[in-house]
Amino acid sequence: MWRKAAAASLVAAPIALAVATGVDPALGIPEQYGIYRQHPDAVQAHSILLHWAWVLFVPGLLGLLAPIRQRGAVLARIAWIAVIVGLATFSALMANDFVLLALEQTLPDAQVQAVDEKFLAMSVTVAGWQWPGLIGWGLSLILTPIAAARGRVIDWWTAGAALLGMALYLAFAISPVPLCLLGPIVMIGAYGAAAWRLVRPRPAPAEPEPDTFGAFRRGFGQFALYAAPLSFAIGMATVPDWSGDLADSVAKPVQTQVSALFLHFAWILFVPAVLAVAARANRFTQVAAGITVLALINFSGLMVGDSADLAARQVLDAATADRVSETLGGYAAFTFGWAMPGMLLSLLGLIAVAVGAAVSRVTRWWTAALVVAGIAAFLGLGLGPIGVTGPLLLLAGFGLIARDLRRLPAPAAPAATPAPAPA
Structure with a gap:
């Protein structure tokens, strides 16, 4: 099942990338403010498709690395971490397009530029989001095909085609059609071949x-x-606006960014966590984990919105910043294609994985109950010191699951496939 899901992701991701690139309204236009305001529908389509392209690459590339055993393992370790930490973070940066659109539809260009420059000058956000995202994106798309070829999962020509596609995309991503489509089209062929090899x-x-x-x-x-x-x-303990007053976030900008960063990496780290549980559990848990992985990547990306909102409130008055936030929340593509499924399915998915582990007898029922209680406490207790209760219950629940996983025997090696009998 994992191989088929990864193969589907490897096919869908570059297709989404090609469509996202083709509908970008800024193709061939010098970078300037005001373009998004002129093409709001195209911007939303481009941004949500681009986000989902990188989201889908995460399970696809993880699946491409999974069959590696010893040969290519060193590169695979680096690539695996780059995919989970870097590429997932990179997908979150697409939220900035929605933020810029909301700014341009609310403010004149001079104020848009002031807010954007304030956001880009946030040291914690740059070091914690942009650097890992960009570096991880590059390492993921370079090292994964090489490691997979080294591990004999795919052929070297397939890896070479994937690298060529990445190079062409990097060179022509903002060029006019059809130049901008060269990279994604080559990647469709390369990763389609890799998907075939997976299945x-x-x-x-x-x-x-x-x-x-x-x-x-x-x-x-x-x-x-x-x-x-x-x-x-x-992340919950360092949220500055315990009372719900956004002025507290503005008064403590570094703390606001640090809190958002810890929350982001919390949801990112739940990705390998649920995959580890599902690998030893039943099919229901595996399906739930697959959906949860996609949701967690989406949910983690929402945390960058804290920094974007902070930048707006540091430049604009409260009423204007509220209007920008309301405009952003009114985009259906963002709300229904990113925010709502990310939040809802992440929380439900963590519960489903824990319950599935209990059904599979990987862990005990009372351990799963701790996870359910943790999610309920997170949703019901709000911010402030008491808001840490939910995460601590999750720490107890998932920590006990980790202990139970360590007690299980290592998975058996795949059985040798006999050679076909001569005709």
Whole structure:
């Protein structure tokens, strides 16, 4: 099931990238403010498709790395972390297009520029979001095909085509059609071939390699079961506006950014956490985990909105900043294509994965109950010191699941595939 889901993602992601690139209203136009205001529908279509392209690349590339065992494992470890931490963070940066559109539809260009420059000057946001996102994006798309070819998951020509597609995209992404489509089209072919290889793998050798990369993934997943709720707790504890007064966020800009960053990485770290649980559980849990992974990536991206809202409130008066926020919330593509499914399915998904683990006897029912209680506390208790209760309950629940996973025997190596009998 994992292979088919990853293969579908590898096919869908570059297609979404091609469409997103083709409908970009800023193609071939020098960078300037005011373009988004003239093409609001095209901007929304471009931004949501581009966001989803990078979101879908995450499970696709993770699936491409998964069959690697020992050969190519070093590159695979770097690529795997880059995909989860970097590429997922990069997808969140597409939210800035929606923010810019809301600014341009609300303010004159001079104020739009002032807010945008304030946002780009936020040191914590730049170091915590933009740098990891851009670096992780590059490492993901470069190292994953190389590691997969090194691990004999795909052919070297497929890896070369994927790298060529990335290079063409990087060179012509903002050029007019059809130049801008060269990279995505090559990537469609390359990752389509990689997807085919995933669902039609080579026969397993009689003596499989030691699964060093699998051991790394399992270990990191168990670490993430602790780290994700802990980062969540830190993010909630450092929220400056406990009373709900946004003026507190403006008064403590660094703390606001730090809180948003910890919350972002909490949801990102839940990705390897739920994958680690699902790998040892039943099919329901695996399906739930797959949906939850996509939702978590979307949910994590919403945290950059805290920094964007902070930038607006540092430049604009409260009433004008509220109008920008209301305009942003009125975009159906953003609300229904990103925000709502991200939040709703993330929280429900964490519950479903924990319950599925209990049904599969990976963990006990009272452990799953702690996760349910943690989500309920997060939703019901609000901000302030008491708001840390939910994350701490999640830490207890998922920490116990991590303990139970460590007690399970290592997965068996894949059985050797016999050679076909001669005709």
